Amino acid sequence: MSAVAELKGRALTAMRERSAKGGNPIRFAYTHYFIEAEGLHSRIHLQNFFSTFWPQEHVPATAHVTVMGADGSVIGRRDYEIAPFGSIYVELAELLDALGSSRPEGSVAVDLEPAGAVRAHFDDLPDPAGVQINTPFWMAYYDEADSYMYVHSIEMLRDQVFGGNAPLRWIFGRAPAIREPWRSWRLIEGDDLTEIQIVAFNMGSESGETTVQILDAEKEQPVFERRISLKPHELQRVKVRSEELASQNGKGAHPRRLRVGLDPLLTVNGKPYVLMRYGDGPLSVHHG
Numbered sequence: 001m002s003a004v005a006e007l008k009g010r011a012l013t014a015m016r017e018r019s020a021k022g023g024n025p026i027r028f029a030y031t032h033y034f035i036e037a038e039g040l041h042s043r044i045h046l047q048n049f050f051s052t053f054w055p056q057e058h059v060p061a062t063a064h065v066t067v068m069g070a071d072g073s074v075i076g077r078r079d080y081e082i083a084p085f086g087s088i089y090v091e092l093a094e095l096l097d098a099l100g101s102s103r104p105e106g107s108v109a110v111d112l113e114p115a116g117a118v119r120a121h122f123d124d125l126p127d128p129a130g131v132q133i134n135t136p137f138w139m140a141y142y143d144e145a146d147s148y149m150y151v152h153s154i155e156m157l158r159d160q161v162f163g164g165n166a167p168l169r170w171i172f173g174r175a176p177a178i179r180e181p182w183r184s185w186r187l188i189e190g191d192d193l194t195e196i197q198i199v200a201f202n203m204g205s206e207s208g209e210t211t212v213q214i215l216d217a218e219k220e221q222p223v224f225e226r227r228i229s230l231k232p233h234e235l236q237r238v239k240v241r242s243e244e245l246a247s248q249n250g251k252g253a254h255p256r257r258l259r260v261g262l263d264p265l266l267t268v269n270g271k272p273y274v275l276m277r278y279g280d281g282p283l284s285v286h287h288g
Contacts, residue, residue, distance in 0.1 A: 020128035023119030026164035027133040029111035030153040037104035044090040045138035048082040059115040069106040072233030141285040155269040159205030179264035188258040199273035202230035202266040217257035
């Protein structure tokens with residue numbers, strides 16, 4: 001490490017430590033896909049997790065929720081107060097209606113801001129220079145037949161930083177994209193599969209291209225590929241019918257075991273959402 005780089009590293013560490021001890025460390029919002037189409041609905045599940053760490057402070061937290069369309073544009077924002085030890089459930093259909101939108105799909109990002117009484121304890125945390133607040137949350141996907149699927153968020157908005165001071169937000173909001181090929185370890189049963197949909201999502205600030213893949217899990221060879229371009233915060237849902245997989249496979253039927261892949265992921269942990277239908281049954285949802 002050069003002397004200049006070492007000096008910059010020390011300055012950044014000192015800045016982060018001062019910010020945390022002052023009760024204002026940097027915060028990152030985690031994000032989720034939402035869908036209000038094809039018989040599916042989406043619901044945010046979020047708790048005041050600060051109460052778990054500082055139960056003696058009986059104070060609410062504030063959830064800042066940002067809603068974006070599939071094209072990455074911001075539809076609107078709404079704040080929610082969460083009682084100490086409390087949780088909230090936000091129906092996307094109701095939130096979209098309140099924001100005057102009828103978008104059928106897009107994304108939501110949530111940043112949970114602690115109250116002042118909680119912030120006062122941050123100077124007691126070990127390694128204050130490393131303190132960072134993240135807001136992972138759950139999304140429920142369900143249909144009219146009360147079939148529910150729960151997915152935990154695993155990726156944050158990479159270019160939007162909350163808390164801290166302006167220099168920290170500038171530095172951490174401009175981290176370079178790390179883009180690497182990815183293949184899921186999750187096997188998809190091919191028997192009776194009639195439809196698969198893959199939602200590729202760019203959580204970063206840089207546009208990019210990726211190849212959506214469905215692979216024969218045994219041969220690790222693609223039976224479907226489509227190259228797509230995604231603007232910042234944009235997502236695309238790629239639909240593939242079983243007949244298309246069979247024709248691509250060249251054997252009159254698609255493989256019995258499948259995997260999905262993206263080459264590359266556009267953000268570090270931006271794994272796709274996968275929707276599947278077997279026979280004439282309902283769509284099911286999983287992540288990554």
